[in-house]
Amino acid sequence: MNPADETRTAQVLAREISERCLSCGKPLRFMEVCGTHTMAIAESGIKSLLPDNLQLVSGPGCPVCVTEKIFIDRALETGRRYDACLVTFGDLVRVPGSSGSLAGFRSEGGSVRVLYSPLDAIEIAAKEAPRPVVFLGVGFETTVPTVAATVKVAKSKGIANLFVLPAFKTIHRPLEVLAAKADLHGFLLPGHVSAILGSDCYRYLVSDFGKPGVVGGFEALDILLALRDLVIMTVSDSPAIINDYRRVVRPAGNPTARATMFEVFEEADATWRGLGVIPGSGLKFRPEFAGFDATTHLPVEVPPAKDDPRCLCAAILTGSRTPDKCGLFGRECTPEEPVGPCMVSSEGTCAAYYKYGLAARR
Amino acid sequence: MCLAVPMKLIEVTGEGTGRVDSGGVSTDVSLAMVPDAKVGDYIIIHAGFGIEVLDNEEAQIRIDLFHELAEATAHLEET
Numbered sequence: 001m002n003p004a005d006e007t008r009t010a011q012v013l014a015r016e017i018s019e020r021c022l023s024c025g026k027p028l029r030f031m032e033v034c035g036t037h038t039m040a041i042a043e044s045g046i047k048s049l050l051p052d053n054l055q056l057v058s059g060p061g062c063p064v065c066v067t068e069k070i071f072i073d074r075a076l077e078t079g080r081r082y083d084a085c086l087v088t089f090g091d092l093v094r095v096p097g098s099s100g101s102l103a104g105f106r107s108e109g110g111s112v113r114v115l116y117s118p119l120d121a122i123e124i125a126a127k128e129a130p131r132p133v134v135f136l137g138v139g140f141e142t143t144v145p146t147v148a149a150t151v152k153v154a155k156s157k158g159i160a161n162l163f164v165l166p167a168f169k170t171i172h173r174p175l176e177v178l179a180a181k182a183d184l185h186g187f188l189l190p191g192h193v194s195a196i197l198g199s200d201c202y203r204y205l206v207s208d209f210g211k212p213g214v215v216g217g218f219e220a221l222d223i224l225l226a227l228r229d230l231v232i233m234t235v236s237d238s239p240a241i242i243n244d245y246r247r248v249v250r251p252a253g254n255p256t257a258r259a260t261m262f263e264v265f266e267e268a269d270a271t272w273r274g275l276g277v278i279p280g281s282g283l284k285f286r287p288e289f290a291g292f293d294a295t296t297h298l299p300v301e302v303p304p305a306k307d308d309p310r311c312l313c314a315a316i317l318t319g320s321r322t323p324d325k326c327g328l329f330g331r332e333c334t335p336e337e338p339v340g341p342c343m344v345s346s347e348g349t350c351a352a353y354y355k356y357g358l359a360a361r362r
Numbered sequence: 363m364c365l366a367v368p369m370k371l372i373e374v375t376g377e378g379t380g381r382v383d384s385g386g387v388s389t390d391v392s393l394a395m396v397p398d399a400k401v402g403d404y405i406i407i408h409a410g411f412g413i414e415v416l417d418n419e420e421a422q423i424r425i426d427l428f429h430e431l432a433e434a435t436a437h438l439e440e441t
Contacts, residue, residue: 005432008439012431036364063363078428089409093363116412119392142364146411148392194363221428247420248406253416257395275423306398347363 004233006221013224014049022053023237029055029183029324030227031319033175034190035062035347036218042352044220046227058352060174061190063138064091065317065347066272069305072097077106077300078165082293083126084109084298085122089135095223095344098305106222118150125154125162134294137166142192143169144283145257148264151292163294166284169270173281174183179209184319186230187213191245196261198253199243212239213247233352266287273307273341274314313340316349323350324359366408371401382407384386 001009021028032038038058041047047056058067061318061336072095079086086102093114094104106112113124118135125133147164154162171193178184189202194215205213212233216226226244233239243249263286270282285293307314315321323329323342333339335351342348351360369382369389378394382405388405392400396412404416 001428001432005429005436008432008435009428012435061364071390090363090367117392119410139363142408145395145413146392146409149411168402169369172439190364192408192413222424225427247417247424250417254395256397257413260395277406293371316440326440345363 009208009221010049010205010224010326012117013221013341017049017054017224018051020231021054022237024060025053025165027053028185028187028231028234029057029319030186030230031057031178031184032058032188033061033344034170035065036192037188037216037223038062038352039347040218042358043225044223044354045357046220046223049224053138058273058316058349059178059187059319059324060275060317060319061140061193062342062347062349063140063143063169063172063345064095065348066169066342067092067095067138067167067184067341068271068273069097069307071138071165071301072101072300073099073100073305074300075134075165076100077108077302078108078134078298079105079112080293081300082298083111084132084134084229085124086134086136087113087124087136090114091345092138093135093345094338095341096246096338098221098303100219107186113330115138118147121150121157121162122154122157125159129159129161131161132298133162134298135164135239137163137164137168140169140171140190140193141196143317144265145196145261148242148260151264152260154292155289160291162292162299164285164292165294167270168265168283169272169282170267170281171197173278174272174275175202175276176208176278176317177275179205179211181319183235184211188230189213189215191217191248193250193299194245194249196254196257198251199241199249200201200251201253202241206239206241207336210239215241215243215245217245217248257354274317279347287294308339311340311348313342318340323353324356326350329359330354364408366406366413368404369407371399371403371405372417374401382412
């Protein structure tokens with residue numbers, strides 16, 4: 001598509017969204033569940049096209065943001081106590097724990113390696129043996145199958161010094177918690193999590209909560225299309241699940257990826273920043289793969305972690321507040337000196353507000 | 363973190379592995395989770411793994427839909 005046509009398409013969709021919202025008159029609040037959507041929405045400036053009575057709030061789909069501070073503390077303690085090489089995706093490196101971040105640990109001489117793919121951990125483990133190599137297991141259903149596949153390769157190659165510190169999350173249980181909130185009227189569902197889970201799996205949003213959901217892609221026009229469909233369903237009170245990302249997301253998702261994930265992991269409880277403990281919202285190793293579990297093979301004791309009571313990350317992750325309502329935002333908490341994870345992660349809501357000046361514009 | 367990009371599968375390099383390309387940038391990926399992928403397919407790549415094969419027909423439907431919307435406005439602009 002040429003840029004002029006893209007602009008025209010965006011105008012048509014934005015106009016339809018505005019007209020339908022204005023004719024409805026009531027305030028509408030939608031949540032974009034996925035952090036990658038948060039960033040795409042901020043980057044494209046979509047919020048400036050929306051009418052005043054339509055608000056978009058960010059959800060818990062930023063893995064780094066919902067990871068508890070104590071996870072960083074455990075990772076650092078594992079590195080120190082066992083002289084382990086910590087391997088991780090880059091997002092996690094600057095997240096502050098109780099006593100510093102992974103970046104700080106590295107500057108003190110600790111070993112922290114940033115990976116592009118979990119598979120890279122296998123080569124590192126082979127080179128570093130017998131030194132323990134610990135993958136920091138953060139992520140949702142998009143990422144977990146890649147870690148599971150890596151663990152299977154490691155097992156088949158007999159690699160004994162690779163471990164995973166699991167803090168994986170799954171999306172359905174928190175989505176149920178959020179769908180029960182009366183002030184959220186619809187959900188922009190995560191595109192790539194849905195590539196794995198499928199678009200059919202969200203029916204409970206409609207049957208149990210009467211809320212619409214749209215699986216959306218990540219380009220500006222994809223997002224506008226998804227928002228238009230959410231507005232239509234909300235205004236006409238005809239909730240359904242629509243898949244607007246059919247080029248990638250199948251109704252049943254990717255069964256091979258799910259089978260890989262559940263061959264290695266099984267459901268467990270998980271603690272979410274902002275939402276607390278949600279039963280069945282995490283993953284732990286199945287007994288056959290327990291040899292890779294860093295929590296049992298490299299045990300550490302860390303004191304309970306305290307979050308800065310002024311940090312609003314918890315409220316921001318559940319759509320109750322926006323970053324501009326936080327007293328730390330842009331003053332004590334910046335991407336250079338972050339207080340909370342929502343400012344650190346490249347897809348955190350605070351980072352998006354800061355980078356694209358959304359707080360000033362509101 | 364769930365960032366994923368479409369890249370074209372240009373070569374199957376081994377059992378469950380392949381080489382993908384986007385605008386001249388190529389990389390090796392695991393095809394373990396997209397067992398039906400064929401050379402020429404666009405694969406959605408996340409963290410070194412193909413997680414889904416792009417459906418060309420659906421991609422074209424989307425482009426057609428956006429073209430229709432754009433044309434409708436272009437027509438209004440002229441009148």
